[in-house]
Amino acid sequence: MELKHVSKYYGEGKNKTAANKDMNFEIEEKEFTVIVGPSGAGKSTVLNLLGGMDSPDEGEIIIDGKNIATYKPKELTKYRREDVGFIFQNYNLIPNLSAKENVEMATEIANNPLNPVEILESVGLGHRLDNFPAQLSGGEQQRVAIARAIATQPKLLLCDEPTGALDYETGKRVLSELHAAIKNYNATVIVITHNRAIADMADRIIDIQDASVRNMEVNPQPSPIE
Ligand code: ADP
Ligand code: ADP
Numbered sequence: 341m342e343l344k345h346v347s348k349y350y351g352e353g354k355n356k357t358a359a360n361k362d363m364n365f366e367i368e369e370k371e372f373t374v375i376v377g378p379s380g381a382g383k384s385t386v387l388n389l390l391g392g393m394d395s396p397d398e399g400e401i402i403i404d405g406k407n408i409a410t411y412k413p414k415e416l417t418k419y420r421r422e423d424v425g426f427i428f429q430n431y432n433l434i435p436n437l438s439a440k441e442n443v444e445m446a447t448e449i450a451n452n453p454l455n456p457v458e459i460l461e462s463v464g465l466g467h468r469l470d471n472f473p474a475q476l477s478g479g480e481q482q483r484v485a486i487a488r489a490i491a492t493q494p495k496l497l498l499c500d501e502p503t504g505a506l507d508y509e510t511g512k513r514v515l516s517e518l519h520a521a522i523k524n525y526n527a528t529v530i531v532i533t534h535n536r537a538i539a540d541m542a543d544r545i546i547d548i549q550d551a552s553v554r555n556m557e558v559n560p561q562p563s564p565i566e
Contacts, residue, residue, distance in 0.1 A: 341366070341367050341390070341401070341402060341403045341404075341496075341528070342365070342366045342367075342400075342401075342402045343363050343364055343365050343366075343386075343390075343399065343400070343401055343402075344364060344399055344400040344401075344402070345362050345363075345364060345398060345399040345400070346360055346362070346363040346364070346386070346389065346396045346398065346399035346400070346401060346409075347360055347361050347362060347363070347396060347397050347398040347399055348360040348382075348385050348386075348389060348394070348396050348397055349397050358382075358551045359382045359385040359551055360382045360385050360386050360389070360396070360551050360552075361382075361550075361551040361552050362399075362552060363382070363386060363399070363548075363551070363552060363553055364553060365546055365553050365556055367528065367530070367544060368528075368543075368544075369528055370526055370527070370528055371528060371529075371543040371544055372522060372529045372531075372541070372542050372543045372544075372562070373528075373529065373530045373531070373542060373543065373544040373545070373546060374530075374531050374532075374533055374538055374539045374542035374544070374545050374546070375387070375530060375531070375532045375533075375546045375547075375548060376532075376533065376534070376539060376545060376546070376547050376548070377547055377548035377549050377554070378549065381548045381549050381550065381551065382548055382550075382551040382552075383500075383532045383548050384500055384532065386548070387498050387500055387530065387532060389401060389409075390403075390496070390498060390530065391420060391424045391426060391496070391498045392408055392411065392416040392417075392419045392420045392424060393420070395409060395411070395416070396409050403423075403496070404495075421449055421450075421492075422450075422451060422492075423494055423495045423496055424494050424495075424496050424497075424498060425488075425489035425490060425492060425494035425496070425497045425498070425527070426489060426497075426498050426499075426500075427482075427485050427486055427489045427497070427498070427499040427500070427502045427518075428485070428499075428500050428501075428502070429500060429501035429502065429504040429505050430505060431473070431478075431481045431482055431484070431485045431505075432485065433473040433481055433484055433485060433488075434473075435472065435473050435474060436472070437472070438469065438470045438471060438472055439460060439465060439468050439469055439470070439471055439472075439473075439476065439480075439484045439487075440456055440457065440460060440469040440470065442473070442484055442488055443456035443459060443460060443484065443487050443488045443491050444456045445488075446488045446489075446491050446492055447491050447492060450491070450492035450493070452492075452493055453491055453492055453493070454490070454491045454492075454493060456487075456491060457469060459487045459490065459491050460484070460487050462487075462520075462521075462524075463483040463484075463486055463487050463517045463521070464483065464517070465480060465483055465484065465487065468480060468484075477510075478505055478506050478507075478510060479506055479510035479513060479514055482502060482503070482505075482506060482514045483514060483517055485502075486502075486514070486517055486518055486521060490521045490525055490527070493525055493527075494527055495527060495528060496527065496528050496529075496530070497522070497527040497528070497529045497530070498529075498530050499518070499529070499530070499531040499532065499533075500532045501532055501533060501534070502514065502515075502518065502531060502533070503515060503533065503535055503538070504533075504534070511535060511537075512537060515535075515537065515538060515541075519541065519564065540559075540562070540563045541562050541563055541564060542559055542562060543558065543559055543562050544556065544557070544558050544559065545557050545559060
């Protein structure tokens with residue numbers, strides 16, 4: 341994928357601010373990329389643009405040779421459904437659906453979904469299939485969210501602070517689940533994080549400051565999480 345001169349503005353007139361300003365970077369297929377940078381730098385905005393949740397005001401977002409910045413709402417919805425998985429800090433599970441039903445809902449609209457029970461078993465939740473989110477710990481809820489996101493076998497998996505609401509040890513466990521899931525399903529993964537351990541295991545680190553890419557480095561030795 342490649343971002344070329346991507347800008348996204350919020351507000352009007354004097355209040356107009358650039359959340360992304362002339363953003364440029366390239367990511368190889370199947371890479372594990374981490375986005376770092378201070379709060380308000382524009383990290384979530386660029387993740388939303390990549391996931392087709394929003395469109396840029398300027399620039400091109402080339403994914404698999406197609407510029408998704410030109411997509412009409414209908415095409416964007418199709419792209420989001422078929423190609424993208426999301427994992428958020430606050431899990432975003434549906435409270436009145438069980439763990440299994442939360443995953444099933446995602447697979448119902450997918451072309452080539454994995455079996456919801458098998459995928460929940462693979463993240464260690466085989467004994468929690470019929471529990472509701474409120475009956476699960478934070479770490480368990482995030483593993484349901486991971487199962488839901490990868491159940492549709494998305495080509496692109498986008499994670500916004502996936503361990504931000506978890507304590508350090510639980511965060512590390514959730515990460516190793518995420519890492520294993522990536523290995524099994526071969527997705528391109530982009531994670532916004534403040535967690536140093538995640539940055540250390542990434543293939544590529546993009547540092548965003550003041551709405552632009554300040555630095556990008558390829559990690560010569562990505563370290564797996566133990
Ligand atoms: P980060 O994820 O790095 O914390 P964001 O991408 O969320 O940063 O935000 C970048 C800037 O854009 C911030 O100044 C934020 O206030 C602004 N912003 C983000 N989303 C909106 C929105 N929906 N409406 C108005 N301003 C927004
Ligand atoms: P983790 O380390 O995965 O976050 P916890 O130590 O928080 O797990 O939780 C241990 C067990 O207690 C979990 O199996 C979870 O299902 C259960 N549990 C945690 N919080 C709640 C809750 N609010 N209501 C019911 N069960 C809970």
